[in-house]
Amino acid sequence: MSTGIDLGRPSSGDVIDLITEDHRRFEKLLAQLRDGTADRDAVRRAFAHVLIAHGEAEEELVYPVLARRSDDVGGDEVEHGREEHAEGNEALLAVLELKGTDTQAFADAVEHLSNLVAHHIAEEELTILKPARQEVPENVRFELGEKWSARRNELISQNCGTEANVRRIVNAAQRSGLLDEDG
Template sequence: MNDVVELIMKDHREVERLFEQLRTDPASRPGALPVLTTLLFAHSRAEESEVYPVVADEVGASDHVEHSQEEHVEADELLAKLADTDPESPEFLTALEEVVKAVSHHIEEEEETVLADMRGGLSDERRAELGAAFLATREQHLGEQPEDITRDELRQQAANMDVPQPRGTTKDELQQKLREEASK
């Protein structure tokens, strides 16, 4: 069975392993950095589109979803900054530590809230259904980077954060609004 909670936690452990590799093995950074950024991007988009709406609607944990979504917006911004930093530069470790701090905090909170909410509020069968949907969406996004986010994905983030989306809002305007909301 592909329990969505176990799949998410497996990704979390892989992210932590990549953080350690990037910290301790400078020679691996040019190859490991795109692996980290694409994994986090794909993981986040899958949670946002498949998991978070279910947790908000079926489990009634919209506050936890909103907070987790805000942290995704922050992580996307930090990942984009890290991806633009030369892995051999002195600034790389500083940018990496910003990502590690934000993402590690998110992982800890998400495992204590959203994942616990799913374990307590969804049947094994429903978690398996979500696991299949999570894997399919994650697979679609593998290879993408934070700058590849679409307007529809930004709209999903806004819905998860309960941020109004006036008609005619451009992708850049929506992205800016999400950043502002996440930094409050």
């Protein structure tokens, strides 16, 4: 996946810091999507790869460990995080499906996506990451950071943010009940 946009390729670190760094990356890419001077098509493709890789690696590797290792991060927080990932992925699909990037429909879809992502970032950082930083031992967080980074980077290399793959992920979320029927 090559867009000329820095997607970040971490290889190690505290998983909490790595996830938070990606959150800041999301905010920058979303700002570029709203910027009429940016190559919006390249930015949306880059954003799609990072968002999907981040969330898939997080759900697969990080959420289960944090839920087991932290008294304050339970199944409800993890399930809510998964639901918010699904909602963000559904909004991302709407952005990817639009043909042009200079339309009101595109601006509206990006605004909806931005609002969902901003809400998720704030909530995840407060209800999952903050307690995990305090309750999960540093060595576990660094081990998770290495695993999460490797999986995230692998998914980006596999072009995980393609419209077809995002549609597959959204359809799976709908089938599993993570998304409302009316979407």
